[in-house]
Each structure stands twice: as structure tokens, then as C-alpha cells.
Amino acid sequence: MKNFCLVLREKDEMKLEERPLPEPKAGEVQLSIRSVGICGSDVSYLRKMAIGDFIVKKPMILGHEASGIVTKLGPGVQNLKVGDRVAVEPGVPCKACQFCKIGRYNLCKDVVFLATPPVDGCIANFHCHASDFCYNLPDNVSLEEGALIEPLSVGVHACKRAGVTFGDSVQICGAGAIGLVSMLVAKSMGAAKICVTDIAVDRLKRAKQMGATHTLLIKEKDPKKVAELIKEKIGEPRVTIECSGAESSIQTAIYATKSGGTVVLVGMGPAQVNIPILDAAIREVDIRGIFRYANTYREAIEMVARGDLDVKQLVTHRFQMEESQNAFDSFGKEGVLKVVINCESRS
Template structure:
């Protein structure tokens, strides 16, 4: 018997199901039995990620394809309702942020500590695994991280995108002697900027095509911002603009978009011996000038999700070194109408940075 109140039949668990292109429906979601190492959590804050929108619009992302109805959502925090008999670190009513990735813990990649690359990963709302935009879910308790009293549940949900920024900065080895260029001022670009600053980066330049997002980047601490317009086809022109804005070596570039144009510009702008971290996955295939970059020993580094980042994310927010609250621009409740409106708002981009459900 788990510790906490029992889950009776008086309340049917509901979730937002992706059932077709541009079609979300709030429908019943039957939870699995609570295992000894599991927790049952009442969701309170769930953010919308670009991948959620991509699945809604196309039913696919990279090599993942939605072939049957799937519960959406993976940026989340909530309140513990019940825990399994072997769970010692959590009790009912604890407020927690959830890491959405369940690795196998048995393969050689997991045993080497790079569990984010596990070939058998079960990740919220990545088909065929159900997500967390629901009244309640069941999740391994060791992937539920208790929130301090001075952190809101919304901030807890923001630990997921913040984790991408933390992992990217780890992969780029960003520190007090690293000047950082960030391509893309969307949610991931902005959290990456915040983490790079917290890690001590002395100068950070943000590049985007959207004036509003660039203004947010400037408000949140970018040293310089560079607007690239669609008619600027020449990579060298963009590179010169960026180098002028940085006014120093560009040691690490974080490409948070992942398009031909952004990675080509990143490779051209990054100083010899520097690193380009590819975070965004805008294109499945890209044609980029690798030869000239290789001749300057510019390393191209893949960044995929994160590993062991939640404790640091919680500490960064708790300590005030990172403030994710300004990124939450829109809030919605959990009704059929609001779910549809929230996803449409998020899909429009620009003024919608992070759209959050308050459950």
C-alpha cells in the first residue's frame, strides 16, 4: 500500500490526447497501477514545447511518428498524491518537478552515464509514450524532484527547458572565459543564454529574425542582439554583423534553430578552435560548409535533451541566478477550448515565448 490518499473511482482522470493533425481532445486517461518505486502526481503546471506543437501540426518529429492517439506534454510539475511502498524521499503533498525521460539503465550507454542517448528511452509525449498534460500521471519517483518553498510549480515545470540549456552549456564547456553566440531567441535560446550567464560567460550575443524576441533577449541580459532578415542570403554578411556585435572571439556558438542558414552562419562566425553546439533540429538533413570549418578545427557537437540536470536547475532558480518567470508569457486552464487556444497561441510564436497550463 502506498503512503498517501487512495485513488478512488469518484474522479475520472482526464488528459489532452493528440488524435490527429491539428486535433486535440480531452478524454479519459487510465493510469497504470502504482508500482513500489512509483509516484502518482496531480499535475499543476505543464508548459508547451515546440516539439508538442510540431507533433500537433504534422504527427511527426525527426524519426518519431504518432501512429495512434497519444497524451501530449512533457514540461511539468505537480503535487504528490501517493507514493509506492519503497519510496523514501517523497510523501503526499510534496511539490515536485518531473524529469520526463525514463532510460533503461541497463544498456552500455546508460551504464556510461549518458542515459539521454539510451536507445530504449521512454520519454513523455514521444510516440508511443504518453505525456503529462493530464489531471494525474504515474511516474518513477526517482525522476520526481522536490521543490524548495521559494519555487513555484510553474518554475518547476520550467526546469525541463532549462535543462536543455544546462546540458548545452555543459557540452560546450562554457565558463568564465567563453564568449557565446546563440542562434535563435526562442525559449531554448533564452534559457541557454541565462545558463551561460550563470556559468560565467563574459559576453553573449543573441541572433534572431524577430524583433520582439530579440528585445526580450536584451532585457534578460544579452550583451548584444543581432537581427537577421530573410532577404539577407549572404552568409558572409551575417557573419560580419555578428562578429562586429561580439567584438571579440566567438568561442562557442549554440545553434538553437538547426537550419541550413543558422548552422552555416554559426560555423562561419565561430572562431578557429571553437565549438558549435547543434541543439535545434529544424531540418532532418542539412548541407553545410564543413570543410572550411574543419580546416579551422571548429568542432561540431551534438546536444540531445539532457542528463542529471534537475538538481542544478532547481538550485539555479532557487538561488536567483536564473529567473525563468519572464519567459512565461501566456497562461491557460485545462478545458477543451483552452487547450486548443493554448496550442494555437504557442504555434504563432513571436510574442508567445512559453505557454503554460495551470491545471
């Protein structure tokens, strides 16, 4: 069997390269990778060779939103069998530090996360991964949906950090893939009113189609005035989930949120931004960050299996592995939301 991988070589240069078939170590399984979603981080590494302190210094396989079929078991694996269809949780922590022991393993300093330098990703025919971070997919959940469990988990973690509950009014800033999965999760958790804001008409149209009760096209530059427009639509949101990372949007999130409410910062923007901290302090608006997710995969898979939400509608474009350049070139264009690459081996 051949193992072709999508390798980032230099800035704006990636190639399909054949590499040796990986063999699973103790506690690992070998996977025939089937679907991989392209994330903004993959695109950033391609275009900039870095994200913050994470710098690509040697060739790296891209991709971390994945699903696959178990093809071989490493020593000691008992939770999976050959032929199992699984969603891959890309971050494997040390399992021994204080954060791992209390269940907040996403904060582990030694987490090994796919396609984060110097760790290879999984846009490949075959990949080996820790078996306890591979999750069985029910028969009614497709492998493509399995790849979308990763971005969906971000939405689950954001809504849990926000404490979204029945009857809530929720503001979602940013109608990209993460904003929309956060919207889907908030709706499934019982939110009564959800307003989604963005600067792109086509994204807001999709948000409405996917279940947003209200949308707002951002034209006004003053964050306070934008906050008032939001309040006119859904009242004061008790929860705001900020998914753009833009300074003005973070400011809007704080101004719009109800006193005593919660703002969750999901979007990764500049390292430092100016925010109306006094406004948040005197109104007891909680500001919470999230970093990826923890303990969300099984819950996210169950949501999809029960039909609580439909992640398939996120996918707008599909490509074969040989078309990876076209897949990456399409990212960010009008009408493109989530791009998925089929990595099934044809050898």
C-alpha cells in the same frame, strides 16, 4: 477523483477525455499534475502527427514539461513522500545499458520519454512517473518554475557540452525559448558577452530584456556576411549555440566561431544540411550535438533556487486545461514565447 487528459486523436484534433485514475507501480509515484509547458514537439505532433521516425499511430496524451504534487507512493518508493512538490524529468531510461551506466542515459535506446509515440504525456490531472526521475522543489521555487526545469535543462546541457566559462564570448542563434534559456545559463556561467540573433524583432527585444549584451536582427542572407556582423559586435565568439536548426544559421555558426572554439547544435531542423566542413576542420572548430539532457535537473533547480537566473520571465501566456485549444493556437504567434497550462484537478 476524476482524471481528465488532453488526448491527441487525429491531425489538428485533440480532446479533453476522462480516463481512469492511474495507479503507481513499484518505484513510481502518482502525481497531481499542476503546470505543463507546451513544447514545439507537442505542436508538431498536433499539426503533423509525426516528428521524424516518431509517428502517432494511436491516441496519445500530449505534454512533457511538467511539475506536480505527490499524491500516492508505489511499492518501494523511499525518496519521496505524499505532499512533495516535484519537477518531472520526462525521460526514464532502462538504467542497465552501457550509456546508463556511464551517466549518459539520454543516449539510452530504450528510454521512455513522455509524449513521444507511443508513450502518453502528462497534460492530465493525474500521472504516474518513476520516483527517481521526480525532483523535490525547494520552497522558494514555484510549481510553474518546476515545469520550466525541463527546457532549462536543455540550456544547461548545451552550455556544459560547449564548456562555457567565465569571460567567454557566446553567440546564440535563435531567440526562441531554448535559445533564451541557453543565454540565461551562459550568463550564469560567467559569459561576458552574449550576442543573440533572430529574424523576429520582438524576440530580440525580449532577449535584450533578459540579459543579452548584444542582439542582431538577421536580414542578410549570406552566412559569411552574418558571421562578420556578429564579430563586429562581440569579436569572435569562442562558443556558438545554434538553436534554430536552419541550414544558413548552422553555416553562420561555423563561420563566426573562433578557431579552436565550439559549436553546439541544439536546434532540430532538416535531417541533412550543407555545412562548411573544411572551414571547421582547418580551424579546429569542434561541432557537437546534444540530445535532450542528462544529469541536469538538480543543477537546474539549484540555479533557480539560488536566483542565478529567472525562468519566470519566459512565460508569456497561461491557460487552464479547459482552454488547451487556445493555448496551442497561440503557439508561435508574435509576442508568444512560453505557454503554460494549469492542470490542477477541480473535481
